[in-house]
Amino acid sequence: MATTSPPPGIDLVPLTFQGRERPYRLYAPTGGSPSARPLVLQLHGRGGGGPWFDRMAGFIDLAGPQGFVLAVPDAIDGVWNDGRFALADRRGMADDVGYLTAVVDDAMARTPIDPQRVYVFGMSNGAAMAGRLACERADRFAAVAQVAGTAAHVVAVDCRPARPMPILQIHGAADHLAPYEGGRRRGPIARVLLVGRGAAGPSIGVDAWARFWVAANGASAEPAVTHIPPDTTIRTWRGPTPMSDVVFYRLEGTGHTWPGSQPELPRLLFGRTSQTIDTSRIVWDFLAAHAR
Numbered sequence: 001m002a003t004t005s006p007p008p009g010i011d012l013v014p015l016t017f018q019g020r021e022r023p024y025r026l027y028a029p030t031g032g033s034p035s036a037r038p039l040v041l042q043l044h045g046r047g048g049g050g051p052w053f054d055r056m057a058g059f060i061d062l063a064g065p066q067g068f069v070l071a072v073p074d075a076i077d078g079v080w081n082d083g084r085f086a087l088a089d090r091r092g093m094a095d096d097v098g099y100l101t102a103v104v105d106d107a108m109a110r111t112p113i114d115p116q117r118v119y120v121f122g123m124s125n126g127a128a129m130a131g132r133l134a135c136e137r138a139d140r141f142a143a144v145a146q147v148a149g150t151a152a153h154v155v156a157v158d159c160r161p162a163r164p165m166p167i168l169q170i171h172g173a174a175d176h177l178a179p180y181e182g183g184r185r186r187g188p189i190a191r192v193l194l195v196g197r198g199a200a201g202p203s204i205g206v207d208a209w210a211r212f213w214v215a216a217n218g219a220s221a222e223p224a225v226t227h228i229p230p231d232t233t234i235r236t237w238r239g240p241t242p243m244s245d246v247v248f249y250r251l252e253g254t255g256h257t258w259p260g261s262q263p264e265l266p267r268l269l270f271g272r273t274s275q276t277i278d279t280s281r282i283v284w285d286f287l288a289a290h291a292r
Helices: 050-057 059-066 086-090 096-110 125-136 153-157 206-217 279-288
Strands: 010-013 024-027 037-043 069-073 113-123 143-147 167-172 224-228 232-237 246-251
Touching (some): 037 125, 050 113, 113 125, 125 153
Parallel strands (some): 037 069, 037 113
Antiparallel strands (some): 024 069
16 A cells, blocks of 8 residues: 555644654544544654655555544654664663653644554564553553564563553564564665664564563463465464454565565565555554554
8 A cells, every 4th residue: 555645634743852853743634523533653664754654554545534643753863762772772862762652642632532542553663663662651552563573672571561462463484674583683784774873682583572462461372373375374362352462464485574565675685575465454453453
């Protein structure tokens, strides 16, 4: 799914956080029900920026028909402080947990938002940032969706969510930049991404991340497994309530991409983009199914 021209209603919203100007874009669709709407926080990947990610994920196109408000912030220098940059943290890297919480608060002050239906999703560095929010601000988000990213290993080790967190993970098994088994990024583009922040620390592997949330949410030990030929396997763990849902997609032979999108990144560097699933629709349907 890709956007064409942005619909009316997208505003660049001024926001000062910790003495620094950090504006974000806010899309509040017009028409429909006057009642409080869901809020979706969209987090781009490293170096991508919100407008570029819009073209890939297409959530602006979804927001109007589905009736949710979309907040699109940008990371400082294109890099979210997802916990993998320990040296940068000590040198004063941005408090993005605090900033993104401030974005939610600011959006809620500007347009009617249902506080029980505030969501976050992201890709790559944005996915890892969403994982950090799931661990540290489970009190503010109803559900989290991640594409091509889990969480910094140091974040996962200390993760103590305040409540069960429904979580969706979509990940290519041949992803070198966010390796499925965890660890540090690999491949020809990895050295380029070291510029500016130093080497990123390791991430937790997808299967270990699934086990963590299954235990944290009190979900069933054994998942229901669904296969979608030719490359997709879905594992779904359910628990006593919908807030226990843990749903993980594994896509064989695919890389660091947004499945279902038109590839904008070089395949040689980022890998194959699967067309088996519509990631944007899957992400929204998962988020919309959960309320705190």
